[in-house]
Amino acid sequence: MAQDLPRRKFDALVIGAGGGGLQAALQLARADAHVAVVSKVFPTRSHTVAAQGGINAALANVLPDNWHWHMFDTVKGGDYLGDQDAIEYMCRTAPRLVVELEHAGVPFSRLDNGKIYQRPFGGQSQNFGGEQAARTCAAADRTGHAILHSLYQQNIRAKTHFFDEYFALDLIVDDDGYILGAVVLEIETGKPLIIEAKATLLATGGAGQIYRTNTNAHINTGDGMAMALRAGIPLQDMEFFQFHPTGIAGKGMLITEGARGEGGYLLNKDGERFMERYAPHAKDLASRDVVSRAIYTEVKEGRGCGPDGDHVMLKLDHLGPEVIQKRLPGIRATIQAFLHMDPVNEPIPIYPTAHYTMGGIPTNRHGQVVTPAGQTPEEVVPGLYAAGECACVSVHGANRLGGNSLLDIVVFGRAAGNHIIEQLQTNRYHRPMTGDSIERTMARLQRWDRKGDGISVGEMRNRLKKAMEDYCGVFRTEDLLAEGVQKIVELEGQMDSVRLKDHSRIFNTARIEALELENLMDIAVATMCSAHARRESRGAHSRVDYPERDDEHWLKHTLFFKEGRKLDYKPVRTKPLTVESFPPKARVY
């Protein structure tokens, strides 16, 4: 059957057209590599478009700064679980890459001297934990939109080949474990296609849709992560899921951390600026895990606002209409549309909401996917790369700092692109296709053609999201997680009874959602099992029964394998490239 499928051949295949994928594609296209980008949506619909506040780089345009301070903040923000070689690389590269983006056309906001505008963000400091820094380069509060559109525009110029509205089904793996490309589905026709490539980059973004209330787009279903799992590759540190402190209460739309960076702050029902109690120094600009837990605690202890006491307020009105309109126009419009309120006049109800997948496909700092094999925990998977939210380099460790995700995608999208270019010099030919991975993919696809009664995709997705919210939220315990594992495994077992009613071919989004559900399920299981196993509190993983960080036993990365739901661990890379290591210290803000 595999031999009957249509085939296309490229030097490199990039799956996902957000900032990571487009940055990599741009490097490749500019180097005259024959590159294809596969995206299930038109590129500018990718979720990078929704990033608001900005991108971190120690440009020192507003306050003194340097990359080494940025590195320290990132290591500390990640609660010492981040790999310090990758973090050094990212922070050193940041200023150069932001300048490159600016040259590519990104309409950054400007300072009076004509340089790029920078604002303070959470977890940023000068001089290794001193005064607040201003490191986040912003295009108003539409920085992701500005970057994504500029990168897409430059790819148009570079004549990158796009497969728009193609859904990636699986990686093609040969008998020797090489990745030879992917099987994709053309959404418009419902027809599968084989894309062969000498190198394949997964840049498919996060999996926020495993939670019910989230800031993420409908498309954020972790497709690349699940593709990796099915190819036998583990996912790393999946227990670390970031809850953004300021989602619109009850709805989940994101209100940028830039709102606090510009001077906004949080209030409980007594009108108290409660962050002063939780983080006396950084206050409302403590890192996200700290602020989210503080909000939960306020609400739990009866100091929440509103008739049900189920949220807190974000106050912005003291900033004045000029600042709000100039620096935060996007969130103002969102608040007006969804709350019929104007932040210029009154505080806004907010509550933490699922936001970012710190874990993902394990890679080294070149973007190469690595997995335990033979003697080493980090053996390169030949032909496969990953970058951005779907990857775990790991630069974010146990908690990502605001402004570091846009940076992550361009830094490692670019690193992966460059490494692929190098590899193409010595890998001039496509490897012959062996193995039965395509047959397995086609069988999985055809399962959805089964007719008859069963659970609907939507119903199953709701059950999954509810289980994740109930058992794997901000505060976790042994009992809760043990039950959660049972529940999610039970749901996974019911997947075989899920049926589609619509079996048509042309633009069948129900089928796409079924395939996405399979991906969400794999990721939910990985997240729950990884969380259950880690008996300490670190960053976003907060165990009420193990409230302390335990460096002696748990300063290590989790690896979850789909087969047998096996867990493994590997050491954190605590040695940077050129500077001294930052040893774990108590984390206070």
Added chain:
Amino acid sequence: MSQTMRFSIYRYNPETDSKPYMQDYTIEVHAGMMLRDALLKIKAEDESFVFRHSCGEGVCGSDGLNINGTNGLACITPIAVLKQPVEVRPLPGLPVIRDLVVDMEQFYHQYRSIKPYLTVHDPEPEEEYRQSPEDRDKLDGLYECILCASCSTSCPSFWWNPDKFRGPAALLQAYRFIADSRDQSTAQRLDELEGPYRLFRCHSIMNCTNVCPKGLNPTKAIGEIKKIMLKHYV
């Protein structure tokens, strides 16, 4: 407090339908719902119904639709303001693939053809290009476009000549680069908009501006291009 609401939705599946038809749905709704929420409820009842959507907050531009005769984004259109039965159709003028999903290639083609990327001929400095806040302000109202196609598909000139007239969305982006103090291709950009169709098919009827869900003003941008052109060639 829930109540019911009636919808009349354009349906067409080329595999099974010889021609398009309108299908009625009545669903439970609640205050504060957006049209996208209502369409998702319909999809939950009838999974064969197809429409594009993603971010749910008006930034990805996926769910441009014709709603009671006016183009807009489903995700930021409150159902409370809509007259019943709410008629939902695909964006006008583009080929329909299925239900509310249109083939947007003509629209994207026009976007690509205005060379929507910053072009600088001087050697690149090692720092950012300097741009004054005043010059940067000139990009406000231009760069925020989300390519939802609400504007171009509400424009009669684009309906009649989608292959020759660039359309409001592409022209807004043309002006976004002309207005950018960093860009060094203004002369070429203007040359490429010459002729009776590409730019000058715009008759300033302002449909585009009236429907833009981001509050942008393509008509004004087109007027600015015309003004600059006049100065450039006189």
